[in-house]
Amino acid sequence: MNNWAWILVASVTAYATKLAGYLLPRKLLEGKTVTSFAPPLTVGLLAALTITNAFSSGQAILIDARLISFVAAIIALRFKLPFIVVIIVGALAAALGRLLGLPSWYP
Amino acid sequence: MGFWVGLATGLYGISFGALGVAAGLDVLQTCALSLLMFTGGSQFAFIGVLGGGGAGLAAWSAASLLGIRNGIYGMQIKQLLRPPTALQPLMAQFTIDESMAVSSAQADQGEKRRGFWAGGLGVYLFWNLATLAGALAGGAMGDVKAWGLDGAAVAAFCGLLWPHLKNQKLIVSAVAAAAITLAVVPFVAPGVPILIAGACSIVVWVLVSTRHWREPDQMVGDL
Numbered sequence: 001m002n003n004w005a006w007i008l009v010a011s012v013t014a015y016a017t018k019l020a021g022y023l024l025p026r027k028l029l030e031g032k033t034v035t036s037f038a039p040p041l042t043v044g045l046l047a048a049l050t051i052t053n054a055f056s057s058g059q060a061i062l063i064d065a066r067l068i069s070f071v072a073a074i075i076a077l078r079f080k081l082p083f084i085v086v087i088i089v090g091a092l093a094a095a096l097g098r099l100l101g102l103p104s105w106y107p
Numbered sequence: 108m109g110f111w112v113g114l115a116t117g118l119y120g121i122s123f124g125a126l127g128v129a130a131g132l133d134v135l136q137t138c139a140l141s142l143l144m145f146t147g148g149s150q151f152a153f154i155g156v157l158g159g160g161g162a163g164l165a166a167w168s169a170a171s172l173l174g175i176r177n178g179i180y181g182m183q184i185k186q187l188l189r190p191p192t193a194l195q196p197l198m199a200q201f202t203i204d205e206s207m208a209v210s211s212a213q214a215d216q217g218e219k220r221r222g223f224w225a226g227g228l229g230v231y232l233f234w235n236l237a238t239l240a241g242a243l244a245g246g247a248m249g250d251v252k253a254w255g256l257d258g259a260a261v262a263a264f265c266g267l268l269w270p271h272l273k274n275q276k277l278i279v280s281a282v283a284a285a286a287i288t289l290a291v292v293p294f295v296a297p298g299v300p301i302l303i304a305g306a307c308s309i310v311v312w313v314l315v316s317t318r319h320w321r322e323p324d325q326m327v328g329d330l
Contacts, residue, residue, distance in 0.1 A: 003163070004136065005163070006166060007132075007136055007144075008143070009167055010171065011143035013170070014145070014170065014177070017171070017174045017175060018178065018180070018199040018200065019199040021185065022199055022202075029186040030186055041309055042207070043268065043308055044281070045204075045301055045305045045308075046208060047282075047304060048303075048304030049264050050268055050285070051288040051289060052292065055289065055292075058155070059296070061293060065255070066257055069257075069258030069259075069262055070261050070262075072262070073266065084111045086265065090258045090262020090263070090265070091256060091258050091259035092258075094252075094257060095253065095255030095258065097258075
């Protein structure tokens with residue numbers, strides 16, 4: 001199959017996955033146990049996304065300039081800076097780190 | 108907040124556009140991924156496999172594995188917002204990290220609903236515009252890493268997570284999820300660590316909940 005076919009198949013799969021969550025019966029989703037698990041589940045998924053974006057490259061752990069972005073973003077958040085400023089701080093930190101020639105390290 | 112999340116996410120949509128063209132897709136194909144697939148992690152995985160010379164089937168499975176969490180978001184959004192059935196097929200397309208994170212961080216029901224749409228539509232608009240810009244600029248951007256756009260993505264996820272760390276139990280759960288992610292990344296396919304971390308976070312949360320943990324229940328941060 002060519003690129004277009006795979007793009008369409010993968011997009012349909014992505015949409016079907018999103019929709020699948022909505023198709024579960026409301027009764028099941030609104031049970032007391034399931035409802036109480038929502039906050040830790042959200043926190044766990046977002047924490048994992050943060051970590052994979054900051055410290056991985058495919059299946060390898062990779063420490064590079066993104067570490068500075070991670071630390072800088074947390075400092076910016078502690079100072080209660082607005083979301084867009086946090087993002088710009090994160091981008092600048094990585095750009096600056098690479099400009100200064102920070103090494104990449106595969107532990 | 109949804110608007111700013113959209114604008115910020117647009118920043119690294121530029122790198123998706125540039126990398127898509129670098130991976131061998133044309134501008135239209137790169138834009139089609141953002142318009143149709145519309146889930147950043149899966150899109151990066153898809154072009155990453157193709158760009159590395161991988162087969163379409165491998166690209167499809169990498170993207171699909173990374174997209175599984177969107178199904179969990181669908182469940183959560185349905186439970187949180189109780190949307191009418193007719194609206195759910197439309198909402199599904201905008202069910203991504205950002206819309207779920209913005210929506211569920213809000214306090215009241217109206218704000219949660221507005222958060223979902225502002226986050227989802229805001230990201231959709233800016234992500235697609237940025238993809239087009241990045242795809243057109245393509246090679247002219249040079250090495251996209253030099254722009255620090257991957258650092259912007261890291262900061263964005265920190266910013267999405269932050270308002271959810273409302274009490275000590277959730278902070279402990281987040282730290283446990285982060286630790287297990289680092290531990291399993293080398294051993295399982297991309298996307299799977301996120302699902303393992305979600306399950307781990309629930310287990311840890313249940314464990315600390317059953318042990319009369321002292322809970323000041325206050326926000327540690329605000330956006």
